[in-house]
Amino acid sequence: MAPHVLILPFPVQGHINPLLQFAKRLSFKGPKTTLAITTFIINSINIQTDQVSCAPFSDGYDDTGLNGARDNIEAYFESLRTIGSKTFEELIVKQMSSSCPFTCMVYDTFVPWAVEITEKYGLPCVAFSTQSCAVSSIYYHFNHGLLDLPDSGATVSSHGLVPLERFDFPSFTFRDGSYPALAGLSLNQFNAPQKSDWVLFNSFDELENEVIKCLKEHWNARTIGPTVPSKFMDKRIKGDENYTMNLLKPERDLCINWLNKKPANSTVYVSFGSFANLQEEQTQELALGLKQSNKYFLWVVRASEQDKLPRREEFIEGEDKGLIVAWSPQLEILNHVAIGCFLTHCGWNSTLEGLSLGVPMVAVPQWTDQPTNAKYVEDVWGVGVKVKVDEKKVVRRDEISRCIKEVMDAERSEEIRRNARKWKEAAKQALCEGGTSDENLNEFVEFLNASSCDIN
Numbered sequence: 001m002a003p004h005v006l007i008l009p010f011p012v013q014g015h016i017n018p019l020l021q022f023a024k025r026l027s028f029k030g031p032k033t034t035l036a037i038t039t040f041i042i043n044s045i046n047i048q049t050d051q052v053s054c055a056p057f058s059d060g061y062d063d064t065g066l067n068g069a070r071d072n073i074e075a076y077f078e079s080l081r082t083i084g085s086k087t088f089e090e091l092i093v094k095q096m097s098s099s100c101p102f103t104c105m106v107y108d109t110f111v112p113w114a115v116e117i118t119e120k121y122g123l124p125c126v127a128f129s130t131q132s133c134a135v136s137s138i139y140y141h142f143n144h145g146l147l148d149l150p151d152s153g154a155t156v157s158s159h160g161l162v163p164l165e166r167f168d169f170p171s172f173t174f175r176d177g178s179y180p181a182l183a184g185l186s187l188n189q190f191n192a193p194q195k196s197d198w199v200l201f202n203s204f205d206e207l208e209n210e211v212i213k214c215l216k217e218h219w220n221a222r223t224i225g226p227t228v229p230s231k232f233m234d235k236r237i238k239g240d241e242n243y244t245m246n247l248l249k250p251e252r253d254l255c256i257n258w259l260n261k262k263p264a265n266s267t268v269y270v271s272f273g274s275f276a277n278l279q280e281e282q283t284q285e286l287a288l289g290l291k292q293s294n295k296y297f298l299w300v301v302r303a304s305e306q307d308k309l310p311r312r313e314e315f316i317e318g319e320d321k322g323l324i325v326a327w328s329p330q331l332e333i334l335n336h337v338a339i340g341c342f343l344t345h346c347g348w349n350s351t352l353e354g355l356s357l358g359v360p361m362v363a364v365p366q367w368t369d370q371p372t373n374a375k376y377v378e379d380v381w382g383v384g385v386k387v388k389v390d391e392k393k394v395v396r397r398d399e400i401s402r403c404i405k406e407v408m409d410a411e412r413s414e415e416i417r418r419n420a421r422k423w424k425e426a427a428k429q430a431l432c433e434g435g436t437s438d439e440n441l442n443e444f445v446e447f448l449n450a451s452s453c454d455i456n
């Protein structure tokens with residue numbers, strides 16, 4: 001039987017992106033891939049990918065998706081688990097009686113309920129983490145009582161992790177009661193994999209060498225990233241022009257035409273990903289910090305966040321100093337010669353994308369895994385600086401402006417740029433033929449071929 005891999009992302013942008021790119025790489029190496037996507041997402045976006053099939057299942061929110069549950073995210077997660085697990089099973093049943101049945105399932109570690117369902121049909125289940133190896137290691141060890149939050153002023157450094165202070169830990173390890181369902185998902189995401197199971201990571205060995213070595217003691221762990229489209233990296237996968245699935249429409253022409261008029265390395269790209277809600281005070285400080293830096297800036301402020309902005313004339317000098325868009329083609333922006341700095345919330349995709357495209361970063365972490373990613377950006381990979389917050393946990397305008405200058409102008413910027421170039425090259429090498437992630441993918445494809453024969 002030919003291998004056919006069912007791939008199940010948690011249905012939000014930051015999880016769909018890496019699993020879609022992974023599916024494309026896998027298809028490039030032979031196996032057929034099908035991405036299971038919620039009905040709302042399938043109906044509302046124009047999916048343009050030749051290499052990967054999509055199959056719908058219902059999360060119980062067919063008309064609105066997660067947008068209809070912004071005020072009650074917890075209810076959405078519950079619906080995804082209860083209704084989603086039923087409709088996901090129906091999807092499997094239908095395909096298993098076809099001429100091209102599934103032979104394996106790769107599931108996002110945020111949807112562990114899929115394992116029990118899929119195993120009923122005799123399919124191997126492979127976990128995929130959309131977060132860094134370091135963050136995954138923290139969640140696993142913390143949740144199994146093998147790692148404690150350090151006291152204030154102290155550090156811990158075990159399991160291949162660099163010395164971490166208390167506030168370098170993912171926010172959910174503080175167990176402060178916020179977002180209980182999401183906290184539970186994050187903390188419990190590695191309960192399912194057993195010793196011999198495959199666990200794939202969107203990272204690459206050179207980037208997180210020590211951590212991945214330690215994770216291999218627990219599972220058949222492999223890095224397969226960065227899941228940045230081939231078009232920007234090894235360029236081996238053809239016909240990959242429409243490289244992603246955008247849940248919001250990118251204002252592409254506006255962004256690129258605006259950037260085309262800017263000098264090289266002159267512009268700050270600002271984005272907080274698909275999820276973060278900044279406090280109004282933080283949004284205002286950020287706006288004024290960008291103005292104070294005296295740099296050009298292209299800032300993604302989602303439509304739902306735009307009410308928090310100051311009046312345009314308060315922070316954008318003249319016609320042309322800043323551009324606000326509701327969604328951007330982020331990879332094309334990061335790849336543009338005008339961009340000299342990425343001010344990011346340090347979601348793992350954004351962090352890896354900045355790193356893979358060699359853009360120095362100002363890290364402004366908000367919650368979940370972002371503080372840990374920000375720590376690595378500054379202290380381990382040396383590709384940026386992390387902002388300091390005040391006693392109200394707000395980053396003030398002076399600090400924003402100081403960090404941008406540090407990354408773009410100060411003496412230290414040379415070293416940051418050198419490191420950024422080094423990691424860009426290393427990321428590309430990992431994906432090229434014979435690179436570490438490429439070899440790991442080959443090994444995984446061998447497993448898929450062998451296990452599909454067993455099913456036969």
Ligand SMILES: O=c1ccn([C@@H]2O[C@H](COP(=O)(O)OP(=O)(O)O[C@H]3O[C@H](CO)[C@@H](O)[C@H](O)[C@H]3O)[C@@H](O)[C@H]2O)c(=O)[nH]1
Binds near residue numbers: 327368
């Ligand atoms: O205008 C934009 C802004 C973002 N993106 C893309 O959207 C994705 C955003 O992902 P990420 O940077 O990881 O941020 P979030 O959307 O916030 O992702 C969630 O999921 C990630 C993976 O688990 C976590 O690391 C984050 O903390 C969590 O908030 C990236 O691929 C970006 O390229 C765009 O295409 N256009």
